[in-house]
Amino acid sequence: xxxxxxxxxxxxxxxxxxxxxxxxxxxxxxxxxxxxxxxxxxxxxxxxxxxxxxxxxxxxxxxxxxxxxxxxxxxxxxxxxxxxxxxxxxxxxxxxxxxxxxxxxxxxxxxxxxxxxxxxxxxxxxxxxxxxxxxxxxxxxxxxxxxxxxxxxxxxxxxxxxxxxxxxxxxxxxxxxxxxxxxxxxxxxxxxxxxxxxxxxxxxxxxxxxxxxxxxxxxxxxxxxxxxxxxxxxxxxxxxxxxxxxxxxxxxxxxxxxxxxxxxxxxxxxxxxxxxxxxxxxxxxxxxxxxxxxxxxxxxxxxxxxxxxxxxxxxxxxxxxxxxxxxxxxxxxxxxxxxxxxxxxxxxxxxxxxxxxxxxxxxxxxxxxxxxxxxxxxxxxxxxxxxxxxxxxxxxxxxxxxxxxxxxxxxxxxxxxxxxx
Amino acid sequence: xxxxxxxxxxxxxxxxxxxxxxxxxxxxxxxxxxxxxxxxxxxxxxxxxxxxxxxxxxxxxxxxxxxxxxxxxxxxxxxxxxxxxxxxxxxxxxxxxxxxxxxxxxxxxxxxxxxxxxxxxxxxxxxxxxxxxxxxxxxxxxxxxxxxxxxxxxxxxxxxxxxxxxxxxxxxxxxxxxxxxxxxxxxxxxxxxxxxxxxxxxxxxxxxxxxxxxxxxxxxxxxxxxxxxxxxxxxxxxxxxxxxxxxxxxxxxxxxxxxxxxxxxxxxxxxxxxxxxxxxxxxxxxxxxxxxxxxxxxxxxxxxxxxxxxxxxxxxxxxxxxxxxxxxxxxxxxxxxxxxxxxxxxxxxxxxxxxxxxxxxxxxxxxxxxxxxxxxxxxxxxxxxxxxxxxxxxxxxxxxxxxxxxxxxxxxxxxxxxxxx
Numbered sequence: 001x002x003x004x005x006x007x008x009x010x011x012x013x014x015x016x017x018x019x020x021x022x023x024x025x026x027x028x029x030x031x032x033x034x035x036x037x038x039x040x041x042x043x044x045x046x047x048x049x050x051x052x053x054x055x056x057x058x059x060x061x062x063x064x065x066x067x068x069x070x071x072x073x074x075x076x077x078x079x080x081x082x083x084x085x086x087x088x089x090x091x092x093x094x095x096x097x098x099x100x101x102x103x104x105x106x107x108x109x110x111x112x113x114x115x116x117x118x119x120x121x122x123x124x125x126x127x128x129x130x131x132x133x134x135x136x137x138x139x140x141x142x143x144x145x146x147x148x149x150x151x152x153x154x155x156x157x158x159x160x161x162x163x164x165x166x167x168x169x170x171x172x173x174x175x176x177x178x179x180x181x182x183x184x185x186x187x188x189x190x191x192x193x194x195x196x197x198x199x200x201x202x203x204x205x206x207x208x209x210x211x212x213x214x215x216x217x218x219x220x221x222x223x224x225x226x227x228x229x230x231x232x233x234x235x236x237x238x239x240x241x242x243x244x245x246x247x248x249x250x251x252x253x254x255x256x257x258x259x260x261x262x263x264x265x266x267x268x269x270x271x272x273x274x275x276x277x278x279x280x281x282x283x284x285x286x287x288x289x290x291x292x293x294x295x296x297x298x299x300x301x302x303x304x305x306x307x308x309x310x311x312x313x314x315x316x317x318x319x320x321x322x323x324x325x326x327x328x329x330x331x332x333x334x335x336x337x338x339x340x341x342x343x344x345x346x347x348x349x350x351x352x353x354x355x356x357x358x359x360x361x362x363x364x365x366x367x368x369x370x371x372x373x374x375x376x377x378x379x380x381x382x383x384x385x386x387x388x389x390x391x392x393x394x395x396x397x398x399x400x401x402x403x404x405x406x407x408x409x410x411x412x413x414x415x416x417x418x419x420x421x
Numbered sequence: 422x423x424x425x426x427x428x429x430x431x432x433x434x435x436x437x438x439x440x441x442x443x444x445x446x447x448x449x450x451x452x453x454x455x456x457x458x459x460x461x462x463x464x465x466x467x468x469x470x471x472x473x474x475x476x477x478x479x480x481x482x483x484x485x486x487x488x489x490x491x492x493x494x495x496x497x498x499x500x501x502x503x504x505x506x507x508x509x510x511x512x513x514x515x516x517x518x519x520x521x522x523x524x525x526x527x528x529x530x531x532x533x534x535x536x537x538x539x540x541x542x543x544x545x546x547x548x549x550x551x552x553x554x555x556x557x558x559x560x561x562x563x564x565x566x567x568x569x570x571x572x573x574x575x576x577x578x579x580x581x582x583x584x585x586x587x588x589x590x591x592x593x594x595x596x597x598x599x600x601x602x603x604x605x606x607x608x609x610x611x612x613x614x615x616x617x618x619x620x621x622x623x624x625x626x627x628x629x630x631x632x633x634x635x636x637x638x639x640x641x642x643x644x645x646x647x648x649x650x651x652x653x654x655x656x657x658x659x660x661x662x663x664x665x666x667x668x669x670x671x672x673x674x675x676x677x678x679x680x681x682x683x684x685x686x687x688x689x690x691x692x693x694x695x696x697x698x699x700x701x702x703x704x705x706x707x708x709x710x711x712x713x714x715x716x717x718x719x720x721x722x723x724x725x726x727x728x729x730x731x732x733x734x735x736x737x738x739x740x741x742x743x744x745x746x747x748x749x750x751x752x753x754x755x756x757x758x759x760x761x762x763x764x765x766x767x768x769x770x771x772x773x774x775x776x777x778x779x780x781x782x783x784x785x786x787x788x789x790x791x792x793x794x795x796x797x798x799x800x801x802x803x804x805x806x807x808x809x810x811x812x813x814x815x816x817x818x819x820x821x822x823x824x825x826x827x828x829x830x831x832x833x834x835x836x837x838x839x840x841x842x
């Protein structure tokens with residue numbers, strides 16, 4: 001057993017470009033973190049012949065095969081047949097699972113189409129994997145030394161079934177011990193993180209970087225608890241001041257929200273170039289009404305004056321994209337919504353509107369705390385969407401620093417911005 | 422030549438789940454619309470051995486092979502070597518392309534790392550495909566009856582190079598004639614569209630549905646101009662009142678923006694449960710400052726009163742999620758920003774906050790036109806994110822109907838909502 005896997009995505013929808021295959025990247029990442037290498041990935045049509053062919057090719061390449069899709073109650077049921085043919089087994093009706101499928105519909109008080117019972121057919125000897133989120137069970141089967149797992153296609157169902165697969169893989173395979181720590185960093189470019197970490201000469205742990213426009217996630221994977229502790233002792237020194245979370249998928253909006261809720265403090269925002277994107281992210285978090293009072297998208301100068309009290313003279317003298325205007329937007333949001341914290345963002349997202357003195361990408365971001373107001377000046381790279389995403393992410397980053405330290409000036413900023421008056 | 426293709430994605434990043442592969446679905450859709458079937462898709466590591474193996478397997482399955490990724494200035498240059506080995510050719514330095522790479526850096530005034538010149542190596546006889554968006558050229562090569570196209574991995578570069586590939590494919594392959602029309606519909610569920618269209622018995626054209634939370638795109642593909650005209654004559658009757666565009670990727674925000682700009686009219690929005698998502702979409706469109714004055718995210722009741730003039734008594738008597746409040750939000754946005762049109766959205770996005778009388782998913786959406794104000798009541802399915810996305814999309818839909826017809830009451834709504842007082 002060499003801890004290699006092949007992933008097979010099954011579905012005509014995907015081969016025709018109707019759907020982007022997010023299941024594959026999810027599975028690839030989970031397997032990688034478990035110590036299983038994905039050697040190759042296939043996407044094949046939902047037809048018996050192709051499912052059989054892909055399973056057969058996979059056998060030559062790995063001992064673990066994971067498929068997603070093709071398990072719905074379609075009349076032709078190609079995936080199950082392809083698996084049965086590959087295994088050299090008959091499809092048999094699993095009464096126990098048929099009961100579960102019936103119960104699923106009863107709980108929801110909807111009549112069950114008879115076609116759904118096709119999902120209770122499994123190759124002889126295969127084991128159904130329960131699916132709490134839908135009716136299609138996963139399937140677990142073996143052939144010689146090979147393990148085959150079939151997962152349903154809808155992402156929420158796939159993830160629900162894969163959780164039990166992870167347990168099976170951990171039990172069945174001599175996986176190398178894996179001890180992981182995740183640093184969710186913000187405000188430091190990947191290249192700088194890389195240099196910092198390279199200088200530490202960390203042994204016995206592998207370090208992966210997952211960058212996005214909103215920050216860099218760093219995964220530390222070690223073969224023993226001791227090795228991980230040793231690595232993270234060194235990494236903590238570097239990364240803790242820049243890590244807002246150590247939990248996969250936890251967003252900084254959530255971390256900030258929890259801090260505000262705990263302190264019974266509130267937030268309001270004033271956005272120009274981001275145009276509601278920041279408020280939208282904040283409201284993505286369930287329960288944000290506990291601390292988020294609202295925002296103004298002050299896209300016009302008049303709106304900046306009227307809703308936020310930005311001074312007309314400053315708009316004329318310094319322009320809408322300027323430090324004084326960002327400051328007055330943050331302070332105006334705080335004052336007019338009556339919140340404890342305020343954020344102001346004003347910038348030039350492009351593609352047009354830039355000048356030699358004020359280029360596309362120039363953005364001023366301000367955070368008003370209960371004590372004082374900070375403004376930072378940035379020139380972001382990228383297209384309109386990238387500039388706006390970076391702007392909103394940087395505003396959250398600055399607020400997070402303010403909530404953590406009270407004072408932004410003590411933070412070791414590495415994000416290319418500078419404090420502005 | 423049987424018009425079949427294989428797509429190969431090259432990259433360790435993708436096999437480890439660091440990146441979601443959107444290039445594949447883009448290419449799959451483009452090829453499908455050209456009349457080329459994608460038979461199978463591989464994702465393989467960025468190593469010579471694997472690139473060679475995937476190309477070799479692809480040969481057995483199709484006459485067109487398209488790869489993405491692996492063309493960057495990496496030191497090991499595995500993709501080019503894998504291609505050269507597959508073709509049985511040497512890599513040779515293309516002077517003309519080296520000049521182009523140098524010029525790319527000169528135009529941007531940045532020094533060129535020497536490693537970039539590796540991108541000027543091509544297998545003997547292969548043709549470089551120009552890349553206006555970056556330094557890695559695409560590569561076009563032949564082996565026997567097989568055409569091989571290699572595209573760079575960054576999506577903007579991949580698309581730029583693929584445009585010239587489309588021209589080559591159209592010239593080189595006896596593609597079946599393809600005549601396409603795209604209807605970008607909004608406000609009608611896929612199942613209803615399907616029933617309407619099924620009743621027409623359209624022959625000689627294939628119809629595909631691409632649904633999203635924001636609407637359903639319908640692609641009509643016919644083998645001759647006449648067949649398309651015949652099909653679309655029937656479809657126009659059904660679909661025109663529900664189609665905001667006939668152009669791929671054109672968003673309804675853009676269509677609305679163009680209508681407003683043309684009429685020299687303006688828009689402002691007031692959002693509660695969508696929390697800035699709608700404003701964010703509107704501002705996604707370059708040039709939106711021509712017609713978008715701004716918005717208020719009135720997440721708290723106080724903000725609804727203070728910034729929008731919603732009456733305190735109505736908030737108390739009807740609650741924040743009610744028709745009178747939605748109406749006053751739309752009218753308040755219009756009045757306070759001084760715009761011609763106003764939108765108001767208030768609802769319960771969940772997961773908590775629902776009651777038997779006001780369940781999760783209940784949303785009131787209002788559009789104030791220069792003449793009068795309309796409110797519609799919806800109960801949307803799905804999780805928090807789906808409810809918010811549907812709400813913002815429906816608001817744009819209602820505004821589009823208002824801009825088109827002046828009066829919402831004449832539209833044949835199929836979206837499950839109802840007019841509210």
